Amino acid sequence: QITLKESGPTLVKPTQTLTLTCTFSGFSLTPSGVGVGWIRQSPGKALEWLALIFGDDDKRYSPSLKSRLTITKDTSKNQVVLTMTNMDPLDTATYYCARKPVASTRFDYWGQGTLVTISS
Amino acid sequence: SYVLTQPPSVSVAPGQTATITCGGTNIGDRGVHWYQQKAGQAPVLVVYDASVRPSGIPERFSGSSFGNMATLTISRVEAGDEADFYCQVWDSTFEGVFGGGTKLTVL
Numbered sequence A: 001q002i003t004l005k006e007s008g009p010t011l012v013k014p015t016q017t018l019t020l021t022c023t024f025s026g027f028s029l030t031p032s033g034v035g036v037g038w039i040r041q042s043p044g045k046a047l048e049w050l051a052l053i054f055g056d057d058d059k060r061y062s063p064s065l066k067s068r069l070t071i072t073k074d075t076s077k078n079q080v081v082l083t084m085t086n087m088d089p090l091d092t093a094t095y096y097c098a099r100k101p102v103a104s105t106r107f108d109y110w111g112q113g114t115l116v117t118i119s120s
Numbered sequence B: 001s002y003v004l005t006q007p008p009s010v011s012v013a014p015g016q017t018a019t020i021t022c023g024g025t026n027i028g029d030r031g032v033h034w035y036q037q038k039a040g041q042a043p044v045l046v047v048y049d050a051s052v053r054p055s056g057i058p059e060r061f062s063g064s065s066f067g068n069m070a071t072l073t074i075s076r077v078e079a080g081d082e083a084d085f086y087c088q089v090w091d092s093t094f095e096g097v098f099g100g101g102t103k104l105t106v107l
Helices: none
Strands: A003-007 A018-025 A035-041 A047-054 A059-061 A069-074 A079-084 A093-100 A114-118 B009-012 B018-023 B033-037 B044-047 B061-066 B069-074 B083-090 B096-098 B102-106
Touching: A003 A093, A018 A035, A018 A093, A018 A114, A035 A079, A035 B096, A047 A069, A047 A079, A047 A093, A047 B083, A047 B096, A059 A069, A079 A093, B009 B018, B018 B102, B044 B061, B069 B083
Parallel strands: B009 B102
Antiparallel strands: A003 A018, A018 A079, A035 A047, A035 A093, A047 A059, A069 A079, A093 A114, B018 B069, B033 B044, B033 B083, B061 B069, B083 B096, B083 B102
16 A cells, blocks of 8 residues: 655744655655655645656756755655755645656655645 | 646536646647546546546546647536546656646536
8 A cells, every 4th residue: 555644844934944754655766767756735726846756866846946945765764855945935835745656757646735834 | 848728617517528628739749647636635646648547536537638638528527526637747857747727616
């Protein structure tokens, strides 16, 4: 059974750095074609893709947020970590992590999401 | 960057067929995927690679893609199908792109 779960702070002050952890089970991030991505959704808005890390440590970032994002993985812990710097109230959103399977561009399993509010 | 265009809303009566479109340049040449997101829940993959249904997704959900348009079709719509639907592709530099979403209302 494949599961993913996001964890991290629910409230972050403006200008601070957000660190979110995706802990997954039921699959390995070792194969190069497997990936774990981060997607967010501001209240009432559409899904927005943020970043993806592959099993071979290749990384992809949203062009509009690339300067603020870092994605890393800890294969031994089955975790993927996303950091986002210089947080703004506009970054208030539910943040999801999701799995990308081998030889595909889809996200087949998603976490439940975690709501992060940016406010002083 | 690559842009996917969806209609903001689609309304359909129960038992009828809902058609949700996703426009993008040469989208027929890409793997396009569809997600259903019910209120307060995480998205669920309902169609991938334009027309493949994951295990557990009803046969009422189908998809197609050709040229500059991909389509998600929901036959015999039920009240429980009411949700937001998103299409998704990867652009040429392997960055994810989602459409703006379509709210399906069952009348």
